[in-house]
Every structure is written in C-alpha cells, then in structure tokens.
Amino acid sequence: MLDQANFLVPPIYYVALSGILFILGMVGVLLRRNAILIFMSVELMLNSANLAFVAFARSFLDVNGQVFVFFVMTVAAVEVAVGLALIVAIFRTRRSIDIDELHSMEG
Amino acid sequence: MFEQYYPIAVLVLLATVLSIIVVFLSRIMGPRRPTPKKSAPYESGMSPIGPAVRRLPIKFYLVAVLFILFDIEVIFLLPYATLVRELGVYGLIATGIFVFILTIGLVYEWKKGALDWE
Amino acid sequence: MQLPILESINLMAVLPVLIIAGWACVLLVFDLLIPRSRKHWTAWLALVGLLGAAVALFFQIGHFARLGSEAAFDGMVTVDGFSIFLQVVFVLTAIVGVLLALDYLPRHGIERGEYYVLLLFTTIGMMIMSMAADLIVVFVALELLSIPLYILSGFAGMRETSEEAALKYFLLGAFASSFLVYGIALTYGGTGTTRLTGIAQAVTSDALNLPLTTVGMGLLLVGLGFKVAAVPFHMWTPDVYQGAPTPVTAFMSVGAKAGGFAALIRVLVTAFPAIASEWGTLIAVIAGLTMLLGNIVAISQSNIKRMLAYSSIAHAGYILLAVAAAQRSENASFAIGAVVFYLLAYALTNLGAFTVAIAVERDDGTGTEIDDFAGLGKTRPWMALAMALFMLSLTGMPISGGLVGKVFVFQAALQAVPGDPLLLAVVIIGVLTSVVSAFYYLKVIMVMYMREGEGKAVLPLALKTVLAATAFGTLVLGIIPGPVFQMAQRAMLK
Numbered sequence: 251m252l253d254q255a256n257f258l259v260p261p262i263y264y265v266a267l268s269g270i271l272f273i274l275g276m277v278g279v280l281l282r283r284n285a286i287l288i289f290m291s292v293e294l295m296l297n298s299a300n301l302a303f304v305a306f307a308r309s310f311l312d313v314n315g316q317v318f319v320f321f322v323m324t325v326a327a328v329e330v331a332v333g334l335a336l337i338v339a340i341f342r343t344r345r346s347i348d349i350d351e352l353h354s355m356e357g
Numbered sequence: 358m359f360e361q362y363y364p365i366a367v368l369v370l371l372a373t374v375l376s377i378i379v380v381f382l383s384r385i386m387g388p389r390r391p392t393p394k395k396s397a398p399y400e401s402g403m404s405p406i407g408p409a410v411r412r413l414p415i416k417f418y419l420v421a422v423l424f425i426l427f428d429i430e431v432i433f434l435l436p437y438a439t440l441v442r443e444l445g446v447y448g449l450i451a452t453g454i455f456v457f458i459l460t461i462g463l464v465y466e467w468k469k470g471a472l473d474w475e
Numbered sequence: 476m477q478l479p480i481l482e483s484i485n486l487m488a489v490l491p492v493l494i495i496a497g498w499a500c501v502l503l504v505f506d507l508l509i510p511r512s513r514k515h516w517t518a519w520l521a522l523v524g525l526l527g528a529a530v531a532l533f534f535q536i537g538h539f540a541r542l543g544s545e546a547a548f549d550g551m552v553t554v555d556g557f558s559i560f561l562q563v564v565f566v567l568t569a570i571v572g573v574l575l576a577l578d579y580l581p582r583h584g585i586e587r588g589e590y591y592v593l594l595l596f597t598t599i600g601m602m603i604m605s606m607a608a609d610l611i612v613v614f615v616a617l618e619l620l621s622i623p624l625y626i627l628s629g630f631a632g633m634r635e636t637s638e639e640a641a642l643k644y645f646l647l648g649a650f651a652s653s654f655l656v657y658g659i660a661l662t663y664g665g666t667g668t669t670r671l672t673g674i675a676q677a678v679t680s681d682a683l684n685l686p687l688t689t690v691g692m693g694l695l696l697v698g699l700g701f702k703v704a705a706v707p708f709h710m711w712t713p714d715v716y717q718g719a720p721t722p723v724t725a726f727m728s729v730g731a732k733a734g735g736f737a738a739l740i741r742v743l744v745t746a747f748p749a750i751a752s753e754w755g756t757l758i759a760v761i762a763g764l765t766m767l768l769g770n771i772v773a774i775s776q777s778n779i780k781r782m783l784a785y786s787s788i789a790h791a792g793y794i795l796l797a798v799a800a801a802q803r804s805e806n807a808s809f810a811i812g813a814v815v816f817y818l819l820a821y822a823l824t825n826l827g828a829f830t831v832a833i834a835v836e837r838d839d840g841t842g843t844e845i846d847d848f849a850g851l852g853k854t855r856p857w858m859a860l861a862m863a864l865f866m867l868s869l870t871g872m873p874i875s876g877g878l879v880g881k882v883f884v885f886q887a888a889l890q891a892v893p894g895d896p897l898l899l900a901v902v903i904i905g906v907l908t909s910v911v912s913a914f915y916y917l918k919v920i921m922v923m924y925m926r927e928g929e930g931k932a933v934l935p936l937a938l939k940t941v942l943a944a945t946a947f948g949t950l951v952l953g954i955i956p957g958p959v960f961q962m963a964q965r966a967m968l969k
Contacts, residue, residue: 306664323432332645334418
C-alpha cells in the first residue's frame with residue numbers, strides 16, 4: 251500500500267525515522283528521573299507520531315492524516331500548559347522535580 | 358535521486374574546511390600575551406561571578422504557557438486563511454465559533470490577572 | 476470544493492453535548508463575577524446545565540426509539556443506543572460529582588469555581604468518547620476527558636499527596652496518550668483511513684498492511700489499557716485515587732473508566748471484527764490478570780481510598796472479560812449489554828461507597844483509613860446500612876446490582892465461544908476472585924458494626940440525597956434488573 255515510486259525520499263524512510271524517535275522517547279520516559287525531561291520525552295513520542303501521520307498522508311495523497319497532526323499539536327500544547335503548571339507547582343513546594351522523591355503515599 | 362543536493366554538500370564541505378583553516382591560522386600566527394583580565398570569560402562587561410544560569414522569575418512560565426496556547430491556535434486559522442473564499446459563509450461561522458471560544462479563554466485569563474506583570 | 480451541508484453535521488444529534496459545552500464556557504466567564512464566598516452558586520449553575528443536558532437526553536431517547544441511530548459531523552460521531560445509554564450514565568455521574576463537592580470543597584478550604592467548569596469539560600469528553608466513530612474523535616475526546624482530570628486530581632494543591640497524584644497521573648497519562656497516538660498513526664498507515672468502519676473494511680481487503688495494523692492495534696490497546704487501569708498498566712491508579720480530593724476520585728473512578736471502556740469497545744468491535752478472536756484472546760488474558768492482581772493486592776490495604784482503587788482495578792478485569800466476550804458478532808449484543816449494565820451498577824455502587832468515605836473524611840484530609848469507620852454502625856445506622864449494601868454489591872452478593880452485573884458478565888463469557896478453555900478459565904478466576912474480594916469488602920462492614928469507635932461523620936443534605944439515590948439504584952438493579960438489562964441490550968453499536 252505504501253507507494254514507493256514518485257517520491258524523492260520514500261515515505262517508508264520517514265516512518266522508520268518516526269519509529270526510532272518514538273522508541274527514543276519511550277526509553278527517555280523510562281530512564282529519566284527528572285519530570286521535565288520525562289515530559290520532553292513524551293513530547294518526542296507525540297511528534298514522532300506526527301511525522302508518521304504526515305508521511306502516511308503524503309503517500310496516500312490523503313488529507314486526513316495531516317488534519318490529525320493539527321489535533322495532536324493542539325493537544326500537545328494543552329498538555330504542555332497543564333504539565334508545566336503542575337511541575338512548577340511541585341517545584342515551589344518541594345524544590346525538586348525528581349520523580350523518585352514522589353512517594354508520600356505507600357501501600 | 359540526491360543529485361540536486363550535491364551543491365549543498367559542496368558548500369557544507371567548503372565552509373567546514375575554511376573555518377578550520379582560519380581558526381588554525383590565527384592560532385599559530387597571532388601574538389599571545391595572556392593577562393588575568395584577558396583570560397576571564399567575556400560577559401558584556403559584567404564581572405562573571407555567580408552561577409552561570411540565573412534564576413528567572415516564575416512569571417515567565419505563566420507567560421510562556423499562555424503564549425503556547427494562543428500561538429498554537431494559529432495552525433487552525435492558517436489553513437482557513439488559504440481557503441477563505443472557497444469555504445464562504447460556512448467557514449466564517451465555523452471559524453467564528455472557534456475564535457469566540459478562544460476569546461472566552463482570553464477573557465478568563467485577563468480577569469484572573471494572569472496578564473498583569475506586577 | 477465540496478462542503479459539508481448542515482444535515483450531515485446534524486447538530487440536533489449531539490444536543491446534550493452542545494448544551495454542556497456551551498454552558499461550561501458561559502460558566503467559566505460567569506464564575507469570574509461570583510464573589511469568592513458565593514462559589515456554591517457556580518455549583519448550582521453547573522447542576523442547571525447538567526439537568527438541561529439530561530432533559531435533552533430524555534428527548535433523544537424517545538427520538539432514538541422512533542428513528543434509530545443517527546450520525547453527525549459527516550459520520551465522525553454516531554449517536555446510537557450504546558452512546559445514549561452511556562451518556563445517561565455520564566450525566567448522572569457528573570451530577571453526583573457536583574453534589575459531592577458542594578460541601579467537601581469549602582470544608583477543605585479548596586472551593587473554587589473552576590472545579591465545576593472542569594467537571595463539565597471532562598464530562599463532555601466522556602460523552603463524545605461514547606459516540607466516537609473515528610479515531611480522531613477517540614483521541615480528542617480522550618484528551619478532553621483526561622486533561623481536566625489531571626488538574627482536578629491536583630485540586631487540593633496545598634496537600635502534598637494531591638500534588639503528587641496530579642503529577643503522576645499527568646506524566647503516565649501523557650505517556651499513555653502518546654502510545655495511543657502512535658497506534659492510531661500506524662493503524663492509519665496500515666489501512667489508509669481513521670474512520671472505524673473504514674478500518675473494518677480495509678482489514679478484510681487486500682490493500683491492508685497487516686504488520687503495521689497489528690502493531691497499531693497493539694499500541695492502541697496499551698493506550699486505552701492505561702485509561703481503564705488494566706494490568707499491567709494499572710500502576711498509577713492507587714496513588715492517584717488516594718491523593719486526589721475524594722469527590723474527584725469518586726467521579727473519575729466511574730466516569731473515566733466508563734469512558735475508556737466506551738472507546739475500547741468502539742474501536743475493537745467496530746474497527747477490528749476481522750481479527751476478533753486474536754484480540755478476544757488477548758483481552759481475556761489481561762482480564763484474568765487484572766482480576767487477580769486487583770483483588771489480591773486490595774486485601775492488604777488499610778486506606779479506604781486505596782482499597783477502592785485496587786477494587787476498581789479488579790472490576791476493570793470483570794468488565795474486560797465481557798469485552799472479550801464481544802468477539803463473536805452473534806454474542807456481541809449480549810456482551811455489550813453486560814458491559815454497560817456492569818458499568819451502570821458499578822457506577823451507582825462506587826459513587827455510594829465514595830459518598831460514605833467523604834462523609835467520614837475529616838477536614839484536613841485524614842480520616843480515610845478503614846479503621847476510621849469504627850462505630851459508624853451505632854452512630855449512623857442508616858449510613859452504615861447503605862455502606863454495607865455497597866460493599867455487598869461490590870463483592871457480588873444477592874439483592875444488589877453487583878451480583879446481577881457479574882452474572883451477566885460470566886454468562887456472556889461462557890456463551891461467547893462455547894467450550895473455549897481460556898474463557899472458561901478466566902470465568903473460574905472471576906468467580907474465585909469474587910470470593911477473595913469478600914475478605915476486604917466485608918472487613919469494612921465488620922469494622923463499622925463490630926468495633927468500638929467514635930463513628931464521626933458529617934452528612935449534609937447533598938450527601939444524604941446521593942446516598943439515598945445510589946442505594947436505591949443499587950437495590951433496583953439487584954431486584955428487578957430485567958428492564959434495565961433490556962435497555963442495555965438495545966444499547967448495541969450501530
């Protein structure tokens with residue numbers, strides 16, 4: 251289904267790149283302990299999906315995939331707003347955003 | 358299929374080689390008489406004391422966050438702008454609703470004092 | 476250039492959502508004019524909006540009975556029996572969410588008008604989720620559901636636990652969302668469309684890119700699994716449920732879960748019927764693990780909110796079993812009926828249980844241990860009786876909605892693929908873990924009646940109303956489940 255002809259760089263290259271970015275982001279989330287860095291890794295994952303969407307949309311000559319990217323970007327912006335606010339609030343009370351120090355609840 | 362990129366590759370190569378040569382030349386040919394004042398890092402005439410990263414007021418976060426929200430909405434207006442005639446009244450109404458909802462957000466943050474610096 | 480005409484947008488079909496959405500925007504501005512000491516006005520206004528939506532829903536039920544399901548926004552959303560039934564559940568849950576907060580917020584010094592506005596926004600997300608017919612709508616609705624909930628769980632900002640809950644929920648929720656988005660991207664790449672019915676067609680056609688679609692579906696399941704708190708994606712649940720303000724916990728344990736299941740069913744049953752036996756097997760395994768983990772870990776909990784969190788994981792397992800039973804189209808309507816019936820019964824029971832927890836909780840956020848329930852049997856006999864009913868219903872004892880729900884779920888699973896050893900095994904696990912669950916649910920009853928204690932509780936009128944309504948609902952579902960289950964069965968997907 252992925253038509254490789256007629257493209258300067260075949261779409262599958264972009265999809266492969268997006269896969270690499272997604273995995274990098276995932277590894278970042280799992281290994282990092284700083285809330286901001288974790289959050290940046292999540293953004294990387296979201297944007298890798300955007301790249302895949304655009305690449306697929308281009309290869310299908312279909313506009314829906316590109317429209318999806320708009321929505322993902324908007325939602326990502328909203329997540330940034332909420333996330334930064336939460337992280338700043340936590341930093342104000344604890345002077346630290348290391349997620350290993352978030353353990354006031356046990357059970 | 359990468360043929361069109363050859364000139365760019367040549368340019369990148371030339372720029373790299375040239376800048377290396379220039380830096381290297383000034384190293385060997387220029388006179389070097391260091392004094393404590395001279396070897397101190399340059400910071401626009403300020404004395405470089407204290408941590409390199411200065412703390413910014415937390416208000417910057419708020420402005421940044423609000424900026425992102427309103428900035429990103431442009432991506433919905435831009436496609437509309439390119440097709441404004443084809444979309445006609447329907448597009449005008451739809452975009453109008455969208456902008457109206459954004460305005461509600463603006464009114465909210467204004468009244469909450471998020472836009473006041475002091 | 477072809478433009479969507481007004482009929483294909485069909486605003487009337489989504490009228491309840493529009494009412495709440497418009498009202499939430501009005502309320503956001505209106506709240507600015509209300510003085511700080513009068514924030515309960517915002518609550519009452521939010522209730523007015525929700526009641527307006529309830530009236531619109533009532534007319535929609537009649538409309539649906541006459542004309543059947545319809546599509547809106549050019550087929551992006553479907554208003555069918557499934558979505559109408561769940562929308563009723565969501566609106567009721569939101570009404571309860573407002574009533575629970577009415578006294579709780581001022582008592583804890585965290586009363587702000589935004590609570591009610593955010594509650595309305597997340598309710599819209601849930602409602603749209605139940606009618607999604609396109610993966611774009613699934614994604615946007617899921618985020619609209621989640622993002623206000625992140626803020627709400629941090630609403631008691633000065634409490635360390637609340638802040639912590641919000642950040643954990645946010646980070647893990649955003650992580651899960653990115654899995655969902657990437658899954659949608661790959662599904663789109665494999666099938667060439669994001670429309671659920673279009674995906675179903677593409678899956679059976681030659682044009683399908685099977686590896687991409689399979690991986691995409693897997694990532695979609697991971698993303699939705701987080702939202703419904705299925706094992707192994709359940710880790711956030713206990714901390715978030717414990718740390719969030721209790722009315723928020725009550726609301727999200729019911730609403731967010733039902734929303735997640737709505738999306739799960741829509742995606743699996745509508746878009747992937749061709750590979751149903753594969754996802755059926757996968758979901759059944761996850762269901763078994765979820766029941767086991769939720770029920771076993773719940774035994775050792777001493778905090779009521781944490782215990783109910785593990786209990787909610789366990790119940791997600793039972794509902795997943797019914798989802799797995801929807802894998803064959805002949806059985807799908809019964810299985811989906813079982814899912815929505817179970818969701819309704821769980822909603823009533825769990826909201827009731829949290830209402831009692833709110834009444835017992837003290838103003839500084841303590842008083843959430845199970846030991847704090849000691850003596851309630853003497854000081855608050857009616858409330859203790861209601862709590863006993865809720866605990867019995869969660870266990871699955873007779874004359875409660877919980878038992879009927881479980882019976883339907885197990886029946887659906889046994890009918891799904893007759894003689895299938897896996898489903899049979901999971902049903903057996905379900906029955907056994909229900910017995911295990913009696914340990915920790917009955918412990919609460921025992922503490923209330925058998926142990927001496929102060930038995931202090933604050934029970935204002937709003938909480939009394941909720942308690943009476945949820946207890947009555949739980950009993951009705953337990954004694955005469957027939958009519959509701961018939962309605963639930965009509966809640967088939969279009």
